[in-house]
Amino acid sequence: AHITFSMVFVTTIVHSRLSEADVAVEEAAMDLGSRPWQVMKDVTLPIISPAILSGWLLAFTISLDDVVITSFTTGPGNTTLPLLIWSKVKLGVTPDINALATITVSVVGVGVIIAGFLMNAAERRKERDAQLAYQSNL
CATH class of the missing domain: 1.20.5 (Single alpha-helices involved in coiled-coils or other helix-helix interfaces)
Structure with missing residues (x-):
């Protein structure tokens, strides 16, 4: 549930970075003989890595905040960090x-x-x- 909920934020951030990226750089790498996976690894990932990192930080922060979603989606015997903090804070x-x-x-x-x-x-x-x-x- 957290992954589904947080994917929206990460996708938005990475999509905005990809829309600003210059496609000509990837095309030049492919013209010079790089395979698609090599272009992804050597060109695209370094361009979008700041967006991936910021998306991860945002998803992590939002995930810690969503105690309600966690309490509804966890089963018996599963305790996540937000639920552990919430249960301990209720006791003092x-x-x-x-x-x-x-x-x-x-x-x-x-x-x-x-x-x-x-x-x-x-x-x-x-x-x-x-x-x-x-x-x-x-």
Whole structure:
């Protein structure tokens, strides 16, 4: 149920990135002899990887928030993280819930920081390549 519910968000983000992607790059790779799977691995996936990462982060965050959907779709004996947190919070906040919340916020924060660094590095690389291309044309 979480996958079905979260797929909408991930699909929207990845679709918007794919619509902005330049098809000429993939066509050039195929003209140079790459097979379709190789084009997907070497060209398309690096282009859409930031969108996949942001879609995963959004789906993870939304999945933690949807306790109601989880409670309706889990069977007996299955306890997911949101249900565990909800059941423990109903009894009172304990130090293990505080530790779990700290870990969750830290993991998401580190993921966002890493994504920021990767996006900045890609932008700097793109600007450097554009400068080199401009200088080589002079």
